[in-house]
Amino acid sequence: QSALTQPASVSGSPGHSIAISCTGSSSDVGSYNLVSWYQQHPGRGPKLIIYNVSYRPSGISNRFSGSKSGDTATLTISGLQAEDEADYYCGSYTRSGSNWVFGTGTKVTVL
Amino acid sequence: EVELVESGGALVQPGESLRLSCAASGFTFGFTFSRFWMSWVRQTPGKGLEWVAKIKPDGNEKYYVDSVKGRFSISRDNAKKSVYLQMNSLRDEDSAVYYCATSSGWYFDDWGQGTQVTVSS
Numbered sequence: 524q525s526a527l528t529q530p531a532s533v534s535g536s537p538g539h540s541i542a543i544s545c546t547g548s549s550s551d552v553g554s555y556n557l558v559s560w561y562q563q564h565p566g567r568g569p570k571l572i573i574y575n576v577s578y579r580p581s582g583i584s585n586r587f588s589g590s591k592s593g594d595t596a597t598l599t600i601s602g603l604q605a606e607d608e609a610d611y612y613c614g615s616y617t618r619s620g621s622n623w624v625f626g627t628g629t630k631v632t633v634l
Numbered sequence: 635e636v637e638l639v640e641s642g643g644a645l646v647q648p649g650e651s652l653r654l655s656c657a658a659s660g661f662t663f664g665f666t667f668s669r670f671w672m673s674w675v676r677q678t679p680g681k682g683l684e685w686v687a688k689i690k691p692d693g694n695e696k697y698y699v700d701s702v703k704g705r706f707s708i709s710r711d712n713a714k715k716s717v718y719l720q721m722n723s724l725r726d727e728d729s730a731v732y733y734c735a736t737s738s739g740w741y742f743d744d745w746g747q748g749t750q751v752t753v754s755s
Contacts, residue, residue, distance in 0.1 A: 561683075568733050621685060627682055
């Protein structure tokens with residue numbers, strides 16, 4: 524199955540908010556509340572920051588929030604900080620193929 | 635805090651085999667290794683993240699992405715808190731950083747730092 528579509532890059536100034544979209548289809552994002560988001564710093568493994576569309580794991584800042592509308596999920600980072608500069612990936616359950624699909628990834632730059 | 639450490643990555647030629655290992659530690663009381671599904675996920679600069687295989691907590695169910703079916707085999711040893719990926723008949727397109735990850739639901743809770751597999755002649 525095709526990867527979920529994310530913008531290649533998003534940037535923002537410290538203290539501001541940014542949003543990263545993750546667009547799928549009715550086979551995945553549109554039909555299941557099983558979207559998760561991962562943050563990855565260079566040379567490190569990914570880190571879960573949002574699961575089941577909008578839930579934060581213990582220890583994850585409330586500056587990270589998730590939502591979904593139709594076939595598109597969105598990760599919002601508020602109060603942008605230098606440490607938020609990283610790659611971000613979405614992922615979702617899908618009823619096709621291997622039952623899991625990742626997004627294409629978004630590089631976040633803090634200006 | 636859960637820690638996952640992968641090992642076994644190497645430079646190999648097409649057609650050769652490799653076995654990756656992932657050792658887990660740091661589980662808190664009530665959240666033991668044997669309660670988690672375990673997965674292998676790989677990452678390449680060109681294709682991004684790709685789920686490869688997963689195994690049920692008791693090891694009795696295993697699932698694979700189509701591109702590795704018949705070539706890769708996932709296994710686990712709950713007593714050793716470890717999961718393995720046996721990779722046979724390796725191809726150029728299997729080159730990637732391979733991560734192991736825990737799953738308590740339809741997401742990946744914790745990830746390792748990855749191990750590099752390079753398949754090249």
